[in-house]
Amino acid sequence: MQPTSFTLPTKLTPKKSIYLWLFIFGVLVFFIYKLQNIGADFTYESIKTGVVRIGTLKQVSLGTGKLQSSVQRIISAPNGGTVEKIYMYPGSEVTEDSIVILLSNSKLDSQLADIEYELKKNQILLLKTVSDAQLALITDEQALLELNKQYKKTELEYQIVDKLAESGIASKLEQKKLQLDVDFYKEQHNLLKKKSLLSGKVRQTKINAQEELISLISGKFEKLKAARSNLEVRAGIKGFIQNIDIKIGQTLSHGEKIGDVGSVDELKAVVKIPQNALYNLKVGMKVYISNTSGQALGKVERIEPTIKDSNITVQVRLENNLPSEFRPQMNVKAKIIFKTSENVLLVDIPHNAIPNQINQIYIIKNSNAIQKDVLFGEASANKIEVLDGLSSDDQIIISNTNLFKEKKEIAFVNK
Numbered sequence: 374m375q376p377t378s379f380t381l382p383t384k385l386t387p388k389k390s391i392y393l394w395l396f397i398f399g400v401l402v403f404f405i406y407k408l409q410n411i412g413a414d415f416t417y418e419s420i421k422t423g424v425v426r427i428g429t430l431k432q433v434s435l436g437t438g439k440l441q442s443s444v445q446r447i448i449s450a451p452n453g454g455t456v457e458k459i460y461m462y463p464g465s466e467v468t469e470d471s472i473v474i475l476l477s478n479s480k481l482d483s484q485l486a487d488i489e490y491e492l493k494k495n496q497i498l499l500l501k502t503v504s505d506a507q508l509a510l511i512t513d514e515q516a517l518l519e520l521n522k523q524y525k526k527t528e529l530e531y532q533i534v535d536k537l538a539e540s541g542i543a544s545k546l547e548q549k550k551l552q553l554d555v556d557f558y559k560e561q562h563n564l565l566k567k568k569s570l571l572s573g574k575v576r577q578t579k580i581n582a583q584e585e586l587i588s589l590i591s592g593k594f595e596k597l598k599a600a601r602s603n604l605e606v607r608a609g610i611k612g613f614i615q616n617i618d619i620k621i622g623q624t625l626s627h628g629e630k631i632g633d634v635g636s637v638d639e640l641k642a643v644v645k646i647p648q649n650a651l652y653n654l655k656v657g658m659k660v661y662i663s664n665t666s667g668q669a670l671g672k673v674e675r676i677e678p679t680i681k682d683s684n685i686t687v688q689v690r691l692e693n694n695l696p697s698e699f700r701p702q703m704n705v706k707a708k709i710i711f712k713t714s715e716n717v718l719l720v721d722i723p724h725n726a727i728p729n730q731i732n733q734i735y736i737i738k739n740s741n742a743i744q745k746d747v748l749f750g751e752a753s754a755n756k757i758e759v760l761d762g763l764s765s766d767d768q769i770i771i772s773n774t775n776l777f778k779e780k781k782e783i784a785f786v787n788k
Contacts, residue, residue: 424769429716431753432653432751435706439705440662443639443640444636446633448473454477455622457621459473467611475604476604488593491590492591499580516569520565534548611636613635613637615633615635642671643686643688645682650709661707661709673709720757720769745762745763
């Protein structure tokens with residue numbers, strides 16, 4: 374039996390030709406579709422993936438900044454003078470009485486010397502006036518005693534003569550003379566007593582006037598001495614010197630700024646937060662401030678109204694019990710938790726994903742990655758909420774897909 378042979382028809386009918394061309398056209402369309410929607414092969418290891426999980430989403434904004442003193446004091450020159458010495462520089466730890474700089478003022482020194490001389494001179498004059506008054510008082514008292522003695526003696530003589538005159542032994546003339554002497558000494562005694570009292574008042578008035586003058590001079594002296602003492606300019610509060618704006622030899626006027634000192638126990642943080650947090654950020658929100666020294670809890674105290682370099686500047690008031698190593702000007706990190714959502718679908722944030730919008734995401738299915746529309750919700754620092762389009766345990770590409778973003782499907786060569 375001879376084998377059956379198959380030969381192609383040498384000529385097709387018109388109907389068969391149409392079918393053949395339709396078949397060829399369909400194959401071409403299929404391959405064109407595949408070329409458009411299936412990207413060039415790539416390795417699984419060349420991408421980053423994320424898996425959808427159920428979890429808790431904490432809407433967090435992260436930032437960086439520095440610690441600053443909550444209590445700050447401007448150090449200024451209490452008196453004019455020339456900067457003679459600088460004892461403290463930025464970063465120096467100070468107490469309330471720490472001397473920051475020393476000023477010199479030759480005019481003040483001269484005034485102080487003059488007023489000190491004037492004070493001592495008047496103090497010596499007062500001592501002399503008091504001594505003279507005491508001596509005059511003693512002299513007056515001696516004179517009064519002498520007059521009183523003479524008065525008593527004359528009065529006694531008069532009493533004797535008066536009795537003798539009654540007996541006719543003494544004359545009336547002698548009696549009358551002694552009567553006049555008694556009256557004279559009595560009057561002299563009274564006058565001297567009044568004079569002594571008046572002189573005492575005059576002397577006391579003079580002493581009071583000199584004491585008042587000394588008090589005025591002493592007040593001026595103490596004021597100048599305090600001004601001289603103020604040439605030693607002190608920090609005023611416990612903390613750290615933040616800056617010094619002067620140099621040795623510089624002449625300062627009264628009230629001119631020398632520098633700043635900030636407290637070390639009361640601190641605040643000034644941090645920069647990405648501008649996309651602006652609509653969620655509110656005064657009073659909790660903020661976690663941390664660095665390698667530890668962590669502290671604070672609250673948003675102030676939000677600057679302007680945006681600079683795509684950041685918002687936020688001032689955070691730190692609460693008590695700060696880490697002992699916290700110091701002004703330290704670099705810190707800030708974390709603000711806006712909202713917490715429980716039991717939601719979460720996935721690592723894909724490259725260029727936009728929260729609260731539909732995004733085109735590649736889902737990995739077997740050896741291919743298929744493009745799909747996915748609705749994302751809110752995002753945290755590294756997680757984003759899945760609202761629609763994905764299920765738990767779905768695996769997606771989270772790395773950059775710009776090279777094949779026009780492809781509906783891409784294939785792995787080694788998966």
